[in-house]
Amino acid sequence: MMRAGLIGVGKMGLSHYAILGAHPSVEVAAICDSAGYITSALRKHTGVETYKDYRKMLDEAHLDCVMVATPTSTHFEVASYALERGCHVFVEKPLCLEPEQSLALAELAKSRKLANQVGYHNRFIGTFRETRRLVRAGAIGDVYHVGGSAFGQVVIRPKSGSTWRSSRQEGGGCLHDYASHVVDLMNFVAGPPERVLGAQLRRIFSKDVEDAVYATLRYPEGASGQLETNWSDESYRKMSTTITVYGTRGKIVSDRQECRVFLRSGAEFERYTAGWTIRYITDLQSPVAYYLRGEEYSAQIDAFVHAVQAGSAEHENSFASAYETDRAIAMIAEKGGAGEGR
Amino acid sequence: MERILFGDNQFFGVNHMSEEKARAQAMKFRDTAAIMRVLDQAYDAGIKVFMCTTHDRVGEIADIVRANPARYRDFEFYPCMPYAHKYANSVGEVGIIETLRRFAPGGIVETLIKGAISAVTQDTERLMQMLVDAELKRFAGAKTPIVFLQNVVTDLLLGLGMHDVLAMFARHVERKYGAEAGFITMNLPMLVGALERAGIERPIVCANVNKIGFRMCGGIEAYREVIGSGRCRPIAMSVLASGAIPPAEAIEWVCGMKGLQSIVFGASSKANIVQTKELIEQCWGTA
Numbered sequence: 001m002m003r004a005g006l007i008g009v010g011k012m013g014l015s016h017y018a019i020l021g022a023h024p025s026v027e028v029a030a031i032c033d034s035a036g037y038i039t040s041a042l043r044k045h046t047g048v049e050t051y052k053d054y055r056k057m058l059d060e061a062h063l064d065c066v067m068v069a070t071p072t073s074t075h076f077e078v079a080s081y082a083l084e085r086g087c088h089v090f091v092e093k094p095l096c097l098e099p100e101q102s103l104a105l106a107e108l109a110k111s112r113k114l115a116n117q118v119g120y121h122n123r124f125i126g127t128f129r130e131t132r133r134l135v136r137a138g139a140i141g142d143v144y145h146v147g148g149s150a151f152g153q154v155v156i157r158p159k160s161g162s163t164w165r166s167s168r169q170e171g172g173g174c175l176h177d178y179a180s181h182v183v184d185l186m187n188f189v190a191g192p193p194e195r196v197l198g199a200q201l202r203r204i205f206s207k208d209v210e211d212a213v214y215a216t217l218r219y220p221e222g223a224s225g226q227l228e229t230n231w232s233d234e235s236y237r238k239m240s241t242t243i244t245v246y247g248t249r250g251k252i253v254s255d256r257q258e259c260r261v262f263l264r265s266g267a268e269f270e271r272y273t274a275g276w277t278i279r280y281i282t283d284l285q286s287p288v289a290y291y292l293r294g295e296e297y298s299a300q301i302d303a304f305v306h307a308v309q310a311g312s313a314e315h316e317n318s319f320a321s322a323y324e325t326d327r328a329i330a331m332i333a334e335k336g337g338a339g340e341g342r
Numbered sequence: 343m344e345r346i347l348f349g350d351n352q353f354f355g356v357n358h359m360s361e362e363k364a365r366a367q368a369m370k371f372r373d374t375a376a377i378m379r380v381l382d383q384a385y386d387a388g389i390k391v392f393m394c395t396t397h398d399r400v401g402e403i404a405d406i407v408r409a410n411p412a413r414y415r416d417f418e419f420y421p422c423m424p425y426a427h428k429y430a431n432s433v434g435e436v437g438i439i440e441t442l443r444r445f446a447p448g449g450i451v452e453t454l455i456k457g458a459i460s461a462v463t464q465d466t467e468r469l470m471q472m473l474v475d476a477e478l479k480r481f482a483g484a485k486t487p488i489v490f491l492q493n494v495v496t497d498l499l500l501g502l503g504m505h506d507v508l509a510m511f512a513r514h515v516e517r518k519y520g521a522e523a524g525f526i527t528m529n530l531p532m533l534v535g536a537l538e539r540a541g542i543e544r545p546i547v548c549a550n551v552n553k554i555g556f557r558m559c560g561g562i563e564a565y566r567e568v569i570g571s572g573r574c575r576p577i578a579m580s581v582l583a584s585g586a587i588p589p590a591e592a593i594e595w596v597c598g599m600k601g602l603q604s605i606v607f608g609a610s611s612k613a614n615i616v617q618t619k620e621l622i623e624q625c626w627g628t629a
Contacts, residue, residue, distance in 0.1 A: 282554060292498060
């Protein structure tokens, strides 16, 4: 049995705990959080060892791997400590607030041959994987534009927010906490952008952070990109993410449920005919052994467990790819004037 | 337990295949009267049970049903709690503790935090009871013979290994509401074993059962085995896999599964309600 530890038992930490708990080759051996009520309730009901200090846990609990789901500002310190002790590490997104720190973590993990994964779960959604496959195979020809968007209701009233998510210093705000998913998805499908031509970080209800991010990107081969995210849009029941890719031979519009492909006449590709072909998630998603909130959450942990077992530092959603995402985020922050009053 | 149950996903913008379709449905059913028209069609077609999330809008439906006892004499609710997005959105916004404070009033959270070390087990039970009571408040006076725990909570507790909390839920709805507990899950074979170990015999469970195996964790064969074993009272949901399988083919396959007690389905028009009900009755030979 692989011994796993959890650092940070909030919303994502609990979700990871349940998925690991149901995994046949993993034992959740220890958890760590500063909120004593949650950890002591879990200890009482499950018998898991609990800690308040992650260093003590990593020093004493003989863990093979650890999931880090703490505020982003702490990721560098926590992940470094774990890697230095030979622990395989999974970190919630985004990896770090400073891209240089992400790069340092990526190099550390690689030099120690330790699995290093970041929780960009969109990369495990069948529709998005198919989008990437088609783009890379040249099915839509040369890509000239990529659009990424996400809408949902996270902050829908003024003065809401008393957690780290509403604090810029700790890594809160729509750009790091929400738009990061879309930036990473665009990277996944089209590769990282070369430049950010312009960006607006808009406050709607929050005091300290932005609630919407709009940015124009430029890719190395000359394609353009448009990012549009807003977490104060109450018309969406839950986070709704869409990616659109335009190519010289057709286009693809994908969300969590559907991959819609339009090919020009003469551009037929595999089973995709000219005109529209719609493929659904029911057809594109591989089954998982345990389901909690979406196949992708289980699939990303399966992939991590697999990397740990294989002792591999090079795999999907590695720190190195999350570094590229952090770099794009930093460019957007800079163009959007993050940190200045707006 | 009734054999054919009417579900509510179509009313609240839930569609596992298409966000566009979900949005169009959310617009169509933006007022309660539009929902009530469809519910009336289902009730008049002979479907007496509305299996529904404890969404605020369902409270308005409960008000209408209560206010018209002659019209809705046999109408039953199978409430499914909680309406998870309410909690999930709130946790993202203000955190876990503050969310519990919002939805379980009366100082219980303060008591919990102070007494964290001494009596967590009792406190968890008390907290769970208060959250359940808050969710069921809108159904007071209506018939709720079965009360379900939504899959996100059932499966979370299953994965965390907090199986005793599932049993606490069953005890509470039985003692306080005279109702049976039901458990919605995406992990049926794993859940039934856990419920048995927690001391719940022949639990009422509700899970996806469809020809393509969509969200049937453990696989179709493991489902067939546990459903046919008599160890639980299973309700099939998502039999059409959100439209991925043609209705007649889907229903014929599901009805052929030995041991299935009930089917829950949603529809937005009278024609679809009647057609689906007739298909089920033909396959089950209950027409």
